[in-house]
Amino acid sequence: GQQLNQSPQSMFIQEGEDVSMNCTSSSIFNTWLWYKQDPGEGPVLLIALYKAGELTSNGRLTAQFGITRKDSFLNISASIPSDVGIYFCAGRGGSGGGADGLTFGKGTHLIIQP
Amino acid sequence: DTGVSQNPRHKITKRGQNVTFRCDPISEHNRLYWYRQTLGQGPEFLTYFQNEAQLEKSRLLSDRFSAERPKGSFSTLEIQRTEQGDSAMYLCASSSDREGYYGYTFGSGTRLTVV
Numbered sequence: 540g541q542q543l544n545q546s547p548q549s550m551f552i553q554e555g556e557d558v559s560m561n562c563t564s565s566s567i568f569n570t571w572l573w574y575k576q577d578p579g580e581g582p583v584l585l586i587a588l589y590k591a592g593e594l595t596s597n598g599r600l601t602a603q604f605g606i607t608r609k610d611s612f613l614n615i616s617a618s619i620p621s622d623v624g625i626y627f628c629a630g631r632g633g634s635g636g637g638a639d640g641l642t643f644g645k646g647t648h649l650i651i652q653p
Numbered sequence: 654d655t656g657v658s659q660n661p662r663h664k665i666t667k668r669g670q671n672v673t674f675r676c677d678p679i680s681e682h683n684r685l686y687w688y689r690q691t692l693g694q695g696p697e698f699l700t701y702f703q704n705e706a707q708l709e710k711s712r713l714l715s716d717r718f719s720a721e722r723p724k725g726s727f728s729t730l731e732i733q734r735t736e737q738g739d740s741a742m743y744l745c746a747s748s749s750d751r752e753g754y755y756g757y758t759f760g761s762g763t764r765l766t767v768v
Contacts, residue, residue: 581744581759627695643695
């Protein structure tokens with residue numbers, strides 16, 4: 540089945556630093572999504588990307604849908620303590636076809652040191 | 654509306670027992686999804702409903718897993734003859750055709766522990 544490779548697996552950064560994480564796939568996707576998950580909670584959508592090459596911002600977050608439709612990145616600028624959590628990329632549609640469900644990466648665990 | 658509601662939040666069961674989880678979606682959402690999330694992994698899609706019709710069930714993990722949404726509102730996920738490998742967080746999500754992915758909302762999940 541389709542798989543998403545997300546990196547890095549974890550990040551230890553200082554408060555105020557910028558963060559960058561990415562996701563790649565062997566298959567194309569029609570939609571890329573970025574989620575944040577806090578302990579004991581479900582994922583919360585941060586940004587949705589619908590077109591190849593699309594660059595979208597949401598406050599301090601910026602994400603891009605790769606032109607090959609096989610990759611995406613998420614940047615967080617000027618990190619703050621509440622950015623701590625696990626960030627997931629997810630894709631929908633493309634060559635795998637069929638289901639309306641999402642394919643998730645394994646997550647990037649962001650840890651911020653004050 | 655308080656979002657997607659899942660019950661119970663935690664369930665501990667003995668191996669071999671049957672368990673059932675409930676999901677109440679956002680009221681105006683016609684689509685409902687079930688996912689499983691194991692430790693250190695992202696959510697894994699299991700099945701989805703549009704209204705009461707189950708449109709995708711090939712991703713259910715085995716014939717011990719089944720889901721229903723009889724009136725197009727709440728849904729239940731049942732696992733029969735539970736095994737230790739079934740221990741995971743089971744997440745429900747709902748969405749509507751009108752809102753796109755910004756309306757695709759997850760619940761807080763049911764954490765299952767099989768002992």
